[in-house]
Amino acid sequence: NSISTNSSHPRRTGSSLLCVCWTGCRHVSKAAPQAQMEWDYDGPCMKTAVPGPRSMVLSPCSYNVDAINFFCNYEESRGNYLVDVDGNRMLDVYTQISSIPIGYNHPALHKLMADPNNLSTFVNRPALGILPPGNFADKLAESLLSVAPSGMTRVQTMACGSCSNENAYKAMFIAYRNRERGPGGPTQEDLRSCLINQEPGCPDLSILSFMGGFHGRTMGCLATTHSKAIHKLDIPSLDWPIAPFPRLQYPLEEFTRDNAAEEARCLEEVEDLIMQWRQKGRPVAGIVVEPIQAEGGDNHASADFFKSLRNIARKHGCAFHVDEVQTGGGCTGKFWAHEHWGSDDPADIVSFSKKLLTGGYYHKTDLQADKGYRIFNTWMGDPSKNLFLVEVLNVIRRENLLEEVTRSGKALLQGLYALQEQYPGLLSRARGQGTFCAIDIRDDPTRSKILLKARDKGVLMGGCGERSIRFRPALIFKEYHVALFLNIFNDVLAEFK
Amino acid sequence: NSISTNSSHPRRTGSSLLCVCWTGCRHVSKAAPQAQMEWDYDGPCMKTAVPGPRSMVLSPCSYNVDAINFFCNYEESRGNYLVDVDGNRMLDVYTQISSIPIGYNHPALHKLMADPNNLSTFVNRPALGILPPGNFADKLAESLLSVAPSGMTRVQTMACGSCSNENAYKAMFIAYRNRERGPGGPTQEDLRSCLINQEPGCPDLSILSFMGGFHGRTMGCLATTHSKAIHKLDIPSLDWPIAPFPRLQYPLEEFTRDNAAEEARCLEEVEDLIMQWRQKGRPVAGIVVEPIQAEGGDNHASADFFKSLRNIARKHGCAFHVDEVQTGGGCTGKFWAHEHWGSDDPADIVSFSKKLLTGGYYHKTDLQADKGYRIFNTWMGDPSKNLFLVEVLNVIRRENLLEEVTRSGKALLQGLYALQEQYPGLLSRARGQGTFCAIDIRDDPTRSKILLKARDKGVLMGGCGERSIRFRPALIFKEYHVALFLNIFNDVLAEFK
Numbered sequence: 001n002s003i004s005t006n007s008s009h010p011r012r013t014g015s016s017l018l019c020v021c022w023t024g025c026r027h028v029s030k031a032a033p034q035a036q037m038e039w040d041y042d043g044p045c046m047k048t049a050v051p052g053p054r055s056m057v058l059s060p061c062s063y064n065v066d067a068i069n070f071f072c073n074y075e076e077s078r079g080n081y082l083v084d085v086d087g088n089r090m091l092d093v094y095t096q097i098s099s100i101p102i103g104y105n106h107p108a109l110h111k112l113m114a115d116p117n118n119l120s121t122f123v124n125r126p127a128l129g130i131l132p133p134g135n136f137a138d139k140l141a142e143s144l145l146s147v148a149p150s151g152m153t154r155v156q157t158m159a160c161g162s163c164s165n166e167n168a169y170k171a172m173f174i175a176y177r178n179r180e181r182g183p184g185g186p187t188q189e190d191l192r193s194c195l196i197n198q199e200p201g202c203p204d205l206s207i208l209s210f211m212g213g214f215h216g217r218t219m220g221c222l223a224t225t226h227s228k229a230i231h232k233l234d235i236p237s238l239d240w241p242i243a244p245f246p247r248l249q250y251p252l253e254e255f256t257r258d259n260a261a262e263e264a265r266c267l268e269e270v271e272d273l274i275m276q277w278r279q280k281g282r283p284v285a286g287i288v289v290e291p292i293q294a295e296g297g298d299n300h301a302s303a304d305f306f307k308s309l310r311n312i313a314r315k316h317g318c319a320f321h322v323d324e325v326q327t328g329g330g331c332t333g334k335f336w337a338h339e340h341w342g343s344d345d346p347a348d349i350v351s352f353s354k355k356l357l358t359g360g361y362y363h364k365t366d367l368q369a370d371k372g373y374r375i376f377n378t379w380m381g382d383p384s385k386n387l388f389l390v391e392v393l394n395v396i397r398r399e400n401l402l403e404e405v406t407r408s409g410k411a412l413l414q415g416l417y418a419l420q421e422q423y424p425g426l427l428s429r430a431r432g433q434g435t436f437c438a439i440d441i442r443d444d445p446t447r448s449k450i451l452l453k454a455r456d457k458g459v460l461m462g463g464c465g466e467r468s469i470r471f472r473p474a475l476i477f478k479e480y481h482v483a484l485f486l487n488i489f490n491d492v493l494a495e496f497k
Numbered sequence: 498n499s500i501s502t503n504s505s506h507p508r509r510t511g512s513s514l515l516c517v518c519w520t521g522c523r524h525v526s527k528a529a530p531q532a533q534m535e536w537d538y539d540g541p542c543m544k545t546a547v548p549g550p551r552s553m554v555l556s557p558c559s560y561n562v563d564a565i566n567f568f569c570n571y572e573e574s575r576g577n578y579l580v581d582v583d584g585n586r587m588l589d590v591y592t593q594i595s596s597i598p599i600g601y602n603h604p605a606l607h608k609l610m611a612d613p614n615n616l617s618t619f620v621n622r623p624a625l626g627i628l629p630p631g632n633f634a635d636k637l638a639e640s641l642l643s644v645a646p647s648g649m650t651r652v653q654t655m656a657c658g659s660c661s662n663e664n665a666y667k668a669m670f671i672a673y674r675n676r677e678r679g680p681g682g683p684t685q686e687d688l689r690s691c692l693i694n695q696e697p698g699c700p701d702l703s704i705l706s707f708m709g710g711f712h713g714r715t716m717g718c719l720a721t722t723h724s725k726a727i728h729k730l731d732i733p734s735l736d737w738p739i740a741p742f743p744r745l746q747y748p749l750e751e752f753t754r755d756n757a758a759e760e761a762r763c764l765e766e767v768e769d770l771i772m773q774w775r776q777k778g779r780p781v782a783g784i785v786v787e788p789i790q791a792e793g794g795d796n797h798a799s800a801d802f803f804k805s806l807r808n809i810a811r812k813h814g815c816a817f818h819v820d821e822v823q824t825g826g827g828c829t830g831k832f833w834a835h836e837h838w839g840s841d842d843p844a845d846i847v848s849f850s851k852k853l854l855t856g857g858y859y860h861k862t863d864l865q866a867d868k869g870y871r872i873f874n875t876w877m878g879d880p881s882k883n884l885f886l887v888e889v890l891n892v893i894r895r896e897n898l899l900e901e902v903t904r905s906g907k908a909l910l911q912g913l914y915a916l917q918e919q920y921p922g923l924l925s926r927a928r929g930q931g932t933f934c935a936i937d938i939r940d941d942p943t944r945s946k947i948l949l950k951a952r953d954k955g956v957l958m959g960g961c962g963e964r965s966i967r968f969r970p971a972l973i974f975k976e977y978h979v980a981l982f983l984n985i986f987n988d989v990l991a992e993f994k
Contacts, residue, residue, distance in 0.1 A: 054631075058631060058633075058634055059634075060629075060633060060634035060637055060638075062634075062637060062638075062642055062650055062651050062652060063633075063634075063637065063651070063652065063653065064626065064653055064865070064866070064869060064872055064873075064877075065869070066868055066869025066870075067626045067627050067869030067870050067873060068626070068627060068628075068629060068869070069627045069628055070628065071628075071629055071630065071631045071633065072623065072628050072629070072630055072631065073630075073631055074617045074618065074621040074623065074630050075614075075617045077617075077621065082628070085631040096622070096623055096624040096627075096628060096875070097624045097627070097875045099622070099624065099875055099876070100621070100622075104620075104621050105617060105620055105621060106620070109620045110616060110620060113610075113616050113619060113620065117572075119607060119610050120571045120572045120574075120602060121571065122610060122619065122881075123601075123602055123603070123606045123607060123610065123885075124571040124574065124597070124601050124602060125593070125596070125597075125854070126569065126571065126593055127593040127594045127596065129561065129564045129565070130564050130565060130566045130593075130594070131565075131566055131567065131568075131569050131579070131593060132557075132565060132568055132569070133568065133569055133570075133571050134551075134555060134568045134569065134570055134582040136555075136557060136560075136568065137555055137556075137557035137559075137560075140557055140559060140560065141557075141559075145559055153559055154559050154560070155559060155560065156560065156561055159656040159657040159660070160656040160657070160660060160874065160875070160876055161874070161875065162660060162663075162715070162874060163656070163657060163659060163660060163715060166659075166714075166715040166716060167714075167715075169716070170714075170716075170731075170732055173731050173732055173733065174730075174731045174732075176731075177730075177731040178731075186726075186730055186731075190726075190730060190731075191726040191730065192726075194726050194729040194730045194731070194732075194734075195708075195723050195725075195726060195729060196708075196723065196739055197720055197723075197729075197734035197735060197736065197737065197739070198734075201726070201729065201730055201731075202729065202731075202732060202733055202734035203731060203733060204733060205733050206733070211692075211693075216874070217663075217664075217667075217873065217874055218659070218660060218663040218664075218715045218716065218717060218718075219663060219666070219667075219715065219716045219717030219718075219720075220715060220716030220717070221715075223694055223716075226692050226693065226694075228692075229683075229687075229688040229689075229691050229692060229698070230868060230870050230871060231870075232691040232692060232694075232698065232699065233671075233674075233683055233687060233688065233691045233698055233871070234667075234670050234671045234673075234674040234675075234683075234687075234691070234698075234699075234700060235667055235670055235671075235691075235699060236670065236699055236700060236701060236702050236703070236735065237691075237694035237695075237699035238694060238733065238735075239694065240694065242693055242694070353875070354875060357622070368561070369561070371563055371727060372561060372562070372563025372564030372565070373563075373564050373727050373728075374727060374730070375561055376561075376564060376714065377657065377658070377659060377713070377714055378593070378594045378596055378657070378658065378850070378851060379596070379657055380561075384619075388620075
């Protein structure tokens with residue numbers, strides 16, 4: 001399936017620099033036959049080390065600069081290729097921490113910007129919760145509601161992933177207390193005590209999360225995040241239960257028995273913790289989990305694990321929150337990673353952000369707050385992002401991108417298996433679903449060197465966990481991009497043998 | 498000073514409905530002479546009650562609908578006038594909860610959208626913290642840094658107000674612990690314990706806030722928010738100190754002695770709380786305060802109060818965080834409300850959002866986290882909002898809008914004083930700075946009726962606190978808009994005499 005190109009090509013500025021494709025050209029010839037995707041580039045093209053001289057002088061010392069990798073030329077970036085301000089063109093297998101769904105400067109998104117009917121949505125950002133635009137319901141129906149998870153017909157948009165999870169937690173707390181309270185409504189004591197942070201108005205409830213989980217960095221989210229010390233150090237937190245997440249052996253299909261035992265151990269611990277925290281007087285109102293732990297090191301678990309976990313939540317009266325901020329949007333080969341579980345009732349809440357372009361969460365009806373201003377803020381998302389999402393979903397459907405992802409993902413994982421056999425002391429634990437793949441490197445310093453070396457050869461990847469490399473390409477990452485990537489990655493690895 | 502109009506007028510659709518200006522026309526004649534602002538409408542124009550029949554059928558039951566007032570036609574809205582889907586045109590004195598800086602569909606913002614150089618910024622949202630665009634430093638310099646508060650040269654953008662405050666709190670916690678720790682850096686015990694939410698890695702630190710304060714609704718912010726029960730009910734919180742905010746008598750200049758005594762009482766309480774919480778083993782890392790408590794009921798305090806509070810923070814080693822999410826951006830007649838204090842060193846952190854179009858916070862150098870990934874998330878703001886902000890600031894400067902606000906604000910407050918004398922049993926406590934004004938209504942049910950009645954007559958206002966109405970017009974709200982507003986408001990009040 002080739003992407004049907006569009007007449008409204010992204011703007012091309014008149015850069016006349018000669019492109020010395022010292023990595024790209026050498027490898028393109030080895031790549032699989034290239035399908036038509038006219039607006040994409042045909043390979044990486046490196047002119048300088050990265051960051052190059054122009055990037056080096058740009059650093060804005062007025063900003064948090066320590067994390068900045070280099071500065072980009074987004075005008076010139078296209079498809080799977082990110083171009084930097086030094087004119088280096090890199091195959092992007094990380095896509096802005098997994099947040100660019102259909103590549104850079106997709107013609108469909110430029111076409112949207114050219115439509116004068118859309119301008120006022122960008123210029124006049126409303127307080128969506130009180131004064132939505134007239135087309136709001138239609139745009140929700142065309143975008144988020146058209147891909148609603150099984151059993152969910154309601155959605156709440158938010159500005160980012162952390163706000164989505166924070167508000168999902170609030171929805172779970174509110175539903176829990178409303179259920180406890182029954183039809184009477186809050187007491188005067190509830191209303192008085194909540195204003196000064198005290199019980200019973202601010203109840204001692206908790207959210208159960210997993211070691212290695214990542215759910216964002218605001219204080220509520222952070223109390224459920226247990227990925228890396230740098231995410232949490234020095235921030236006050238809450239005494240909430242933390243369960244072990246299964247540490248499985250890969251490939252999963254070769255270790256089914258051991259893995260099932262490990263998952264059973266974790267599930268037992270979950271039930272123990274729910275009981276313990278209830279006895280502590282800090283009952284578990286909700287359980288939050290990622291379908292694949294991403295920041296924490298691309299840790300997978302089986303469909304059975306998640307279905308059992310969902311049942312445990314139901315049994316103990318905890319809401320079940322599946323955080324699809326990184327896994328959602330098609331990168332696993334299904335639109336939502338939880339679809340791989342094959343459940344009709346996968347969750348009570350599913351949160352999203354990143355590739356969905358807007359944050360938010362779907363929820364079942366009983367997790368709707370009983371009053372409008374309980375889940376609320378000024379912007380409640382940004383309707384201009386909903387416009388983009390309509391187009392992204394159209395492209396995904398028109399170009400069968402979920403099938404493409406499944407196909408590319410198989411090629412990528414097979415390639416990683418092959419490299420792992422070729423470099424046994426260097427690589428291990430290749431794993432993935434769709435193109436949402438990862439592999440472990442022998443140690444963290446070697447991983448850092450590999451990431452930098454690959455970047456200098458024109459491939460952008462990211463790390464996760466203690467010593468993993470994660471692959472997060474756009475949904476338009478085709479089999480020939482996989483071949484191109486594997487060739488360059490192989491070259492890089494050869495230097496570390 | 499008239500707004501210099503621009504050739505790129507907003508799109509006008511071909512609505513052919515006859516406009517029955519049954520409130521607007523009657524009052525326009527009484528208004529002050531109208532200055533040139535061609536692209537603005539010349540008065541309200543009501544066709545139906547609000548919400549009208551078209552609004553009533555639009556309700557998206559898939560969304561949090563309880564708070565929705567009505568549906569809007571943002572294409573047709575212009576300047577100070579919000580148009581709804583039923584063709585009603587209302588003078589907007591609330592501006593999307595104080596978040597529309599220069600009115601609807603300002604020509605300068607449409608012009609920006611028409612520039613093809615800007616398109617890629619909308620289409621390719623980067624992970625700003627790692628891969629910013631090449632023009633990032635320039636756009637920051639032209640926008641946020643050009644209006645940096647006194648003593649601050651650093652800024653961190655975020656997606657919304659809550660995220661801004663959450664991350665500002667984190668910056669204060671990190672700085673506090675780094676100072677305690679000295680040059681040695683975190684211990685292994687710090688790094689291990691933080692992953693499981695425990696001390697010393699997750700230290701028992703606190704933020705001191707004020708009764709009536711509002712700083713957002715995510716869990717960290719919410720622990721410092723004490724405005725209304727509906728904002729906080731059922732959400733677990735933290736044992737952080739809450740000081741009384743001065744309850745002053747208005748007009749301030751008539752009650753200077755009583756007010757000074759009340760402020761002294763509150764400041765004493767602040768010092769007591771800092772001491773108490775230190776003894777509890779939960780030291781105060783920062784103090785957060787609004788220059789005018791907005792959601793909590795437009796509560797003012799004197800410049801002396803804030804300068805003394807800032808000194809108390811300094812004396813006790815607490816960072817001083819001024820939350821300008823609602824007060825910032827010019828509505829008080831100065832760009833930042835804290836400028837009215839006349840201090841060279843007003844704060845350690847100033848957070849913003851709403852009229853600044855992007856969230857974020859300024860901070861002093863010693864509140865910069867020591868490592869790049871400590872204050873971090875995927876998007877870290879949205880550079881397309883920085884583009885808009887550049888234009889907004891240009892308009893503010895070009896059209897001397899801060900002077901306009903000061904002038905309109907005086908007229909508005911004088912008008913409110915006059916109405917208060919005219920309706921002594923109904924209105925009280927008129928107060929304000931610039932156009933950031935408020936007045937109290939005799940009780941909450943009457944307030945609700947007045948707000949609805951005014952809306953049906955073509956004026957949109959908002960409530961705050963227990964029985965206040967707050968005025969939050971755009972910066973282009975001129976003296977003749979004040980006159981128009983006062984006429985309609987007078988008519989409404991007459992029905993409640």
